[in-house]
Amino acid sequence: MKRFLGLAYLTIILAGCQNIGQENALYSRDSHDAAPLPNQEVEHNIYNTSAHGMEKVNNGLGAVRVRQQDIPNNKMTIPSINKKDLAAIISGLVTTIKGVDESATLVTDKEVLIAYDRSAGNKEDIADQVKKSALSVIPRWFHVYVADDADLLTEIERLGELPARKEKTRNEVTNMIQTMIANYPQGERVSDSENENGEMDGEMDWSSSK
Secondary structure: OHHHHHHHHHHHHHHHHHHOOHHHOOEEOOOOOOOOOOOOOOOOOOOOEEOOEEOOOOOOOOOOOOOHHHOHHHOOOOOEEOHHHHHHHHHHHHHOOOOEEEEEEEEOOOEEEEEEEEOOOOHHHHHHHHHHHHHOOOOOOOEEEEEEOHHHHHHHHHHHOOOOOOHHHHHHHHHHHHHHHHHOOOOOOOEOOEOOOOOEOOOOOHHHOO
C-alpha cells in the first residue's frame, strides 16, 4: 500500500512539474535550444492523472521515428534538470519506504546526497532501498550517497541554499560525501563494474579529495 502511495506521489509531482512552465520543468530546454523534433509534442502530461490516480494513456505505448535531417546540426539536445523538483521526487519516494520517517535530498550536477531518519528495518537493506529509489529516477551518470542520520536532514537543506558555483560550496558537498561514505551503509554494488555509489571502479578517490 505504501509503495502504491509512493507511485501516486511521484505521479502528482511529475504532473506538477509539467504545469509550472518550461523554465521550471524537471527536464527543460533553454531559449537557445532548437525547435522540438516533429511529432514529439504531447497533448497532456507524460503521466495522465485524475483525482483517482494514474489513468491509462491512450495506447499505453510510445514510439517516435526521427530522420537524420530532423536533428539540427546533427546534434541532439540534452535536457537540463530542475534539481529542486528532482530532489522533491526522490525525497518523496524515499519517505514511502517502510521504516523511513523523513528524508532530505540534495541534487548537484552529478550527485545525489540523501539523509534519512530510519525508525525500523535493517540499516543495510534500508540504505540499499534508499539508493535504488534515487537511481530509479535520475540520469545514469549520477552517483548516489546516503546517510542514515536524522541529524543530517537540516545540513542537507542548508547545502541546498548555498550558491552552486562557489568553490566553498563544492568543498562542503565533497566533505558531506566523504562523511556519508565513511560513516554510513551505502547498500550493495550498483553493478559488477560500479561500486555502491554508482561510481566506476577507480573513478573517484574521496579519501584524497579536497
